[in-house]
Structures are given as C-alpha cells and as structure tokens.
Amino acid sequence: MSLLPATAPRSLLSIRLSILSEETTSPVRQELDLVRMAVERGCRVIGIARDLGVSATKVPPWKRPQLGDWISNRAPEFDEILFWKLDRFVRRISDLHLMIEWCKEFQKTLAATNDPIDLSTEFGQFMVTIIAGMARIEAANTGVRVESLWKFSRTVEKRWIIGKPVYGYRTKDEGDGTKSLVINPEKARAPMAMS
Structure with a gap:
C-alpha cells in the first residue's frame, strides 16, 4: 500500500459483530477480507472501526461507538466505507436510506466484499435496498426460529437443546441422540473464599 499515489481513495x-465470543474468528476474517478488498481497489486504508458486540438491528451506523465517531467527527478523513456484507453494516432499510443520503451529501461511497454494491447509479442503490430488505427479513426469521426453539425446549422434560451449560452443569448423552442437563460434581460447588 506504500506504493499507492497520494491521491488514492481513502x-x-x-x-x-452482534455477539462477541472467545471462539469467534469473524472480526479477524472480516478485517483480512476488507484489507484485501482495499488493496484490490487501489485504496489506502486509513482506519478501522471495530464495533464488536453491537447489534445492527438496534444500533444504526452513526450511533455505533467507533463507526459513529468516524461518521460524525472524522468524515473528511475518508472517501469510502468498506464492510464485509450489507447485514454487517445495516439491518434496517431506513438506516440504509439515511446512509445513502449521507453518502450523497458528503460524496462518500459504500462497498462490500460479499455483496454487489454500487451507489453511483440508481440501479445500484435499488439493488442495495433489496439486499437490505432481505437482510431484515433474515434477521426477523432468525428471531422467530430462536423463539420457537426455546418454546419447544420448555416443553421437553429433561432435554438439553442447545448452547453451553451454565457453570456447575454439563450435558449427558442419553444414547438416543438427545442430551440432558446434569450437575457436574467437579464444578457444582465453588470453593469458599478464605477470609
């Protein structure tokens, strides 16, 4: 990137990422893909806004801790915002429309590694809106599926459905393809603190 001209887009x-856990590799993968995309586009990376543990459904881009600061206070420093997928950027169509209007006003562009986005044409803006609509539907469907799973799990006696058990418990394979939740004798009692 040091070979890029001073006039290269920034x-x-x-x-x-909505839910940050120790096991996830998504932030690292997103960053690597975005740096690669910037290089392929002949752009200079001038900053990274990492909003981990932030829901796109609940928090629009301009209100996120890091991205919001760039949008509100540091807009002259960059020419485009790159993101991994549209649903990593926005989940609400209204938020997308506001960001498109902001981009027009401040002469910025948006691009994603995994979605065809081109704000320079009316058709491109229309396609972005359709993709955002699909992301919103998927977010709603995910909520319905999770709610259904937990309702079902409450009707099945002594059956563990999904997730990591709380401290002091473990899962036990029942031999019929199901699991139950049982006390883990090694961790059931936490040692008393010495005073």
Whole structure:
C-alpha cells in the first residue's frame, strides 16, 4: 500500500459483530477480507472501526461507538466505507436510506466484499435496498426460529437443546441422540473464599 499515489481513495474499514465470543474468528476474517478488498481497489486504508458486540438491528451506523465517531467527527478523513456484507453494516432499510443520503451529501461511497454494491447509479442503490430488505427479513426469521426453539425446549422434560451449560452443569448423552442437563460434581460447588 506504500506504493499507492497520494491521491488514492481513502478507505475506512467497518467491522461489526452482534455477539462477541472467545471462539469467534469473524472480526479477524472480516478485517483480512476488507484489507484485501482495499488493496484490490487501489485504496489506502486509513482506519478501522471495530464495533464488536453491537447489534445492527438496534444500533444504526452513526450511533455505533467507533463507526459513529468516524461518521460524525472524522468524515473528511475518508472517501469510502468498506464492510464485509450489507447485514454487517445495516439491518434496517431506513438506516440504509439515511446512509445513502449521507453518502450523497458528503460524496462518500459504500462497498462490500460479499455483496454487489454500487451507489453511483440508481440501479445500484435499488439493488442495495433489496439486499437490505432481505437482510431484515433474515434477521426477523432468525428471531422467530430462536423463539420457537426455546418454546419447544420448555416443553421437553429433561432435554438439553442447545448452547453451553451454565457453570456447575454439563450435558449427558442419553444414547438416543438427545442430551440432558446434569450437575457436574467437579464444578457444582465453588470453593469458599478464605477470609
């Protein structure tokens, strides 16, 4: 990237993840893909907005801790915002429309590694709106599926459905393809603190 001309477009990378856990590799994968995309586009990466543990459904881009600061206070420093997928950027169509209007006003562009986005044409803006609509539907469907799973789990006696058990418990394979939740004798009693 040091070989890029001084006039090369300046890219801000936006990385977002709703639920951050120790096991996830998504933020690292997003960053690597976005740096690669910036290089392929001949752009200079000038910053990375990492909003981890932030829901796109609940928090629009301009209100996120890091991306919001760039949008509100540092807009002259970048020319485009790169993100992994549209649903990593926004989940609400209204938020997308506001970001498109903001981009027009401040002469910025948006691009994603895994979605065809081109804000320079009316058709491109229309396609972005359709993709955002699909992301919103998927978010709603995920909520319905999770709610249904937990309702079902409450009707099945002594059956563990999904997830990591709370401290002091473990799962036990029942031999019929199901699991139950049982006390873990090694962790059931936490040692008393010495006073």
